Amino acid sequence: MFARMSPTKQMPRPICLALLALLVGCGAESSPPFDVLPLRDALRAAPDVMANLPEASRAELAARFEEAERSSEAPLAFALPEVPTVDNLVSSADKLREASEKDALILGELTTDDGHAVIDAHAAGDSDAANVGPLDVHGQADVVAAPFEEVALRGRAGKTLRELATRTHATRVVRMTGLPMGAVVLDDEIHVNESWLVVMSALEDELVVASLPEPSGEAVAPPGPTPLSVDFSPYDLPGNLNACIAQVQTTCQCGVTTSCTHVPTDQSFGNANAECGWVNLDASHASAICILALLSMDVLRECVDSASPACSAMPVRTRDDAVLFATSKACVSILDSCLASGEPSTTTGGSSDCDDACNDCKYCDNQGNDCQECASDCEAVAEICEACVEISSACSESADRKGDKRATLPTKYAAIHMTSQCSTRPRPGRSPVPAPVGTALWLCAPLAYLFLRTRRRP
Amino acid sequence: MRTSRIVGLSFVVALLFGSSVASAQYASTSASMDPWTSLKQDQQVEFNKRRLGLGLFMGGFVVPGRWEISNGGVFGLEALYRIPTNRRYRWEVGVEGRFVRTFDATHGGAGAVARFAFGLNRYVEMDATIVLSYSRIGFDLPFFASRNAMVAQSRWGVGLLLSRSVSLGITPMGGTVVLGDHVDPFFVYEPTLWVRFAPL
Numbered sequence: 001m002f003a004r005m006s007p008t009k010q011m012p013r014p015i016c017l018a019l020l021a022l023l024v025g026c027g028a029e030s031s032p033p034f035d036v037l038p039l040r041d042a043l044r045a046a047p048d049v050m051a052n053l054p055e056a057s058r059a060e061l062a063a064r065f066e067e068a069e070r071s072s073e074a075p076l077a078f079a080l081p082e083v084p085t086v087d088n089l090v091s092s093a094d095k096l097r098e099a100s101e102k103d104a105l106i107l108g109e110l111t112t113d114d115g116h117a118v119i120d121a122h123a124a125g126d127s128d129a130a131n132v133g134p135l136d137v138h139g140q141a142d143v144v145a146a147p148f149e150e151v152a153l154r155g156r157a158g159k160t161l162r163e164l165a166t167r168t169h170a171t172r173v174v175r176m177t178g179l180p181m182g183a184v185v186l187d188d189e190i191h192v193n194e195s196w197l198v199v200m201s202a203l204e205d206e207l208v209v210a211s212l213p214e215p216s217g218e219a220v221a222p223p224g225p226t227p228l229s230v231d232f233s234p235y236d237l238p239g240n241l242n243a244c245i246a247q248v249q250t251t252c253q254c255g256v257t258t259s260c261t262h263v264p265t266d267q268s269f270g271n272a273n274a275e276c277g278w279v280n281l282d283a284s285h286a287s288a289i290c291i292l293a294l295l296s297m298d299v300l301r302e303c304v305d306s307a308s309p310a311c312s313a314m315p316v317r318t319r320d321d322a323v324l325f326a327t328s329k330a331c332v333s334i335l336d337s338c339l340a341s342g343e344p345s346t347t348t349g350g351s352s353d354c355d356d357a358c359n360d361c362k363y364c365d366n367q368g369n370d371c372q373e374c375a376s377d378c379e380a381v382a383e384i385c386e387a388c389v390e391i392s393s394a395c396s397e398s399a400d401r402k403g404d405k406r407a408t409l410p411t412k413y414a415a416i417h418m419t420s421q422c423s424t425r426p427r428p429g430r431s432p433v434p435a436p437v438g439t440a441l442w443l444c445a446p447l448a449y450l451f452l453r454t455r456r457r458p
Numbered sequence: 459m460r461t462s463r464i465v466g467l468s469f470v471v472a473l474l475f476g477s478s479v480a481s482a483q484y485a486s487t488s489a490s491m492d493p494w495t496s497l498k499q500d501q502q503v504e505f506n507k508r509r510l511g512l513g514l515f516m517g518g519f520v521v522p523g524r525w526e527i528s529n530g531g532v533f534g535l536e537a538l539y540r541i542p543t544n545r546r547y548r549w550e551v552g553v554e555g556r557f558v559r560t561f562d563a564t565h566g567g568a569g570a571v572a573r574f575a576f577g578l579n580r581y582v583e584m585d586a587t588i589v590l591s592y593s594r595i596g597f598d599l600p601f602f603a604s605r606n607a608m609v610a611q612s613r614w615g616v617g618l619l620l621s622r623s624v625s626l627g628i629t630p631m632g633g634t635v636v637l638g639d640h641v642d643p644f645f646v647y648e649p650t651l652w653v654r655f656a657p658l
Contacts, residue, residue: 233602234562235595236642237526265601293601298562299526342525443630443649447616451578 034061039068040094040104040180043193046270047145047177050198058202065182065199069106069124069160077118083323084112085282086191087179093119094180106182106196107160109168122167122185124160135161137192139175139281140258140273145194148201157200165190174281177274229265229275230293237294240336244290252276252286265293266319288322291335295325300338307334307344502577504622506548508656511538517629517650519558524644530560532648536571540656546577554589556609567593567609583625587613595641607638615652623656 034042034050034057042050042061050058078096081088089110097105107122135153152158161173161183168185175194182196229251230244238244254260255276264275266289279285295301295316304311311331313324325331337345513536521527538552550573558565569591577583589611596604611634617627629650637643 228601228603230601231603231640233595233605233640234526234597234599235605235636235644236640263603267600293599296599296601297526299528439647439649440631447630450582450616 033057038103039064039106040098042199043104043180043182043195044178045195047142047149047194047198048270050195051142051145051148053199055202058199062199062202065106065196066124066156066203068103069182071121072123073102073105073121075118075120077116080112080115080117083320083327084117085320085323086110086176086184086186088320089117089119089186090179090181090184090191092117104180104182107164107184108181109185112186119184122164124163135173137173137175139277140255140260141175142177142194142270142273143258145198148198149194151204151206152197152201154206155201155204157197157203161190161192175277177270178268228263228293229272229279230290232293234297237300237339238290240339241287241290241294241332244294245286248279248286248289252279255280265289268319284323284326287326287332288319291316291325292319292322294335294339295322299342300335303338303342303344304331304334307337311335500580501619501622502580502583503545505583505619505625505656506540506542506544506546506575506577508623508658509540510658511540511550511552511654511656512536513538513652513654515629515650515652517632517648519560520647520649521644522647527644528561528563530558530563532556532558532650538571538573546583548575549573550575550585554591556591556593558593562598564596564598565593565607566596567591567607569609581619582616583619584614584616587611587615587629589613593636593638595638605638605640607636607641610635611648613648613650615650617652617654625654625656627652627654 034045034053039061053061076093076096078092081092089112093108093110094104097103105119105121107124109120109122111118111120135158137149137153141149153161164170164183164185165173168190169188170185170190171188173190173192176191177194179191179193181191181193183190183192185191229248231247231251232238232244238247251262252260252275254262255273258273260272260276262272264270264272266275269275269278275289279289295304301315305314309330311325311328311334313321313328313331316322316325325335334344337343514534515536516531516533519530519532521529534554534556536552536554538550540548540550542548550571552571553568554571555568556565557567569589571587571589573585573587575583575585589609591609591611593607593609594604595607611632613629613633614631615627615629617625619625629648629652632648632650634646634648635643636646
C-alpha cells in the first residue's frame with residue numbers, strides 16, 4: 001500500500017514501525033506486574049497466567065521466591081477456622097501474615113490441635129541431593145501449565161519438595177491453585193501450588209514455551225450455552241441435594257484424568273479441571289458446589305431464609321460459606337425441603353416435634369441437660385400456642401358480632417415465635433377455583449356477551 | 459400480585475373492547491338499512507380478502523403451580539400468508555418470533571403458526587391458533603447454562619376491525635406448554651393484546 005503512494009505522501013519508516021509496535025502493544029493482553037507485586041498475588045494467580053508471563057518476569061519472580069524460601073521464621077499460631085480445610089487454614093494463616101505486613105510464606109507445615117492451628121515455616125536447604133525418579137503429583141494439571149510444571153519438578157522445585165517430604169514425613173504430593181503459599185504440608189500430604197511450580201521452572205535451563213489455547217472449541221466458548229458442573233436448570237431443579245451431589249460427582253469424574261471440557265459452575269476456578277479437582281478432594285465439596293448454585297436462586301434463598309429455626313450458615317456467598325452450609329445437617333434439611341416443595345420445613349410448637357428436636361444442635365451444648373432444655377422450650381411454646389388459640393377465637397367471636405366482612409375471610413395464624421406475640425391476619429381473598437380457570441371465566445363473560453350481541457339476526 | 463395486575467388489565471381491556479363493539483354495531487345498524495350498501499362497506503370481508511398478514515402481540519407470561527418459575531411478559535411478531543376459504547373465513551399460515559422476559563430468565567424463539575379466522579360480522583372476527591416453536595432459555599444466574607425448549611401453544615382470540623387492513627384484539631385464552639432439555643414441562647397462561655395488519 002505504501003509503495004503505491006507518492007514519495008511525498010509516504011510515511012517515514014521509523015514512524016511506521018513505531019505505530020506498528022504501538023498497535024501490537026494495544027492488541028496484546030497486558031499481564032499484571034507480578035515481578036513487583038507481593039508474592040501472594042503471584043501465588044494466587046492461575047497457573048496459565050503465570051505460564052504466559054514473559055520469561056524475564058518469571059525468572060525475576062522465581063528469584064524472589066527462592067529468596068523468600070530461605071527465610072526462617074517463628075511458628076505462628078491461629079484459631080482453627082470453622083471448617084478446617086486446607087484452603088481455609090492457609091487463608092487464615094496468610095491473613096495473619098498480611099496483617100503483620102509479611103509477604104506470603106513459600107514453604108510451611110500446618111498442624112492442628114484442639115481449636116488451634118500452627119503454621120511452621122520451613123526454610124529451603126542447600127542440599128545437593130540428586131532428584132531421583134519422577135515426583136508423583138496427584139490432581140489434574142492445567143493444560144497450559146503442565147510442561148512448565150514438569151520442568152520445575154525435574155529441577156530445583158522438585159528437590160525442594162523432596163526435602164520437605166523427608167523432613168515432614170509426607171507421603172503424597174497434591175496440586176492446588178489459588179492459595180497464597182508455595183507448598184504446605186498438612187498431615188501426610190504436601191499441597192503444592194501449581195503457579196509456584198510454573199514460576200520456578202524459569203530457574204531451569206530447559207526452555208518451555210506456553211502453548212496457545214485452541215482457537216475454536218469449547219475452551220473459548222462463552223460460558224452460558226455449555227453445560228456446567230451443576231447440570232440442572234432453574235426450570236428443572238433436583239428433587240433434593242443428594243441428586244445434585246450425585247450429578248456433580250458423576251460429571252467431575254473427568255477431573256481424575258484432567259479431561260473436563262465443561263464450564264466450571266464456580267467461575268473463581270480457572271477451568272473445569274481445577275473445579276473438579278477440588279470437588280474430588282472432599283465429599284463435602286460436591287455439595288458445596290451444588291449449594292452455591294442453588295442458593296443463587298432468589299426463590300430458594302428466600303425459602304431457606306424463611307425457615308424456622310433459621311439456618312445458621314446463611315448467607316452463602318462464597319465457596320467456603322457453601323462448605324459450611326454443607327456441614328450443617330439442619331441447613332441441608334431445610335434446603336431439601338425447599339427443593340421438594342418450595343417451602344421450608346418448620347418446627348412447630350407441638351411436644352412431639354420437640355422430642356425430635358432434642359438432637360438439634362440448638363440444645364447440644366455439652367451441659368448434659370439438652371432434653372430438659374428442649375422440654376422447657378416446648379412447654380413455653382405450647383403455652384403461647386394455647387394463648388394464641390384463645391385470642392383467635394375471641395377475635396373471631398367479636399368479629400362475628402360486629403358483622404365485619406373481613407371476619408368472613410379465611411384467617412391464618414401468624415408464625416409464632418418465642419419472642420413475638422400471637423396475632424391473626426386475614427388471608428387475601430382467594431378464588432375457590434385455580435387462578436387460570438377463574439381468570440378465564442372472568443374474561444369470557446364480556447366475550448360471551450359480545451358473541452350473543454353480534455350473532456347474525458334472521 | 460403481579461398476576462392480579464395482569465388479569466385486572468386484561469379485564470378492563472375486554473370491557474372496553476366489548477362496549478366499543480356494541481356501540482359500533484348499534485351505530486351501523488341504525489345508519490344504513492340497505493344490505494348491498496352494507497356489504498360493500500363490510501370491513502371484515504375486505505380484511506379477509508388480503509393475502510399478507512403482519513402482527514405484533516404482547517401480554518402476560520403466567521406460570522401457575524410452579525413456585526420455582528417466575529412470571530413475566532411476552533412480546534412477539536408474526537408474518538402470515540392468508541388463504542380465504544369463504545367470504546368471512548380464512549386460514550393463515552406463517553412464522554412467529556417470540557421473546558419472553560421473566561424475573562430471572564429470557565426466552566427467545568421462533569416457530570410456525572397456523573390459524574383459522576372467522577368473521578362474526580363486519581367488525582368482529584375470532585380466531586383459533588396453533589403455534590409450534592423452538593425457544594432458547596437463558597438464565598440470568600451465571601451458575602446455570604442456557605437450555606433449549608420446544609413450545610406448543612394454542613390460542614383463542616377475538617379482534618375488532620379498525621379498518622379494512624388493521625385489527626386490534628385480545629387473546630384471553632392462550633395456553634402454552636414448554637418442554638425440553640433440562641426443562642421440566644410446565645404450563646403457561648398467556649393472555650395477550652395484539653394488533654394485526656393486512657397490507658396486501
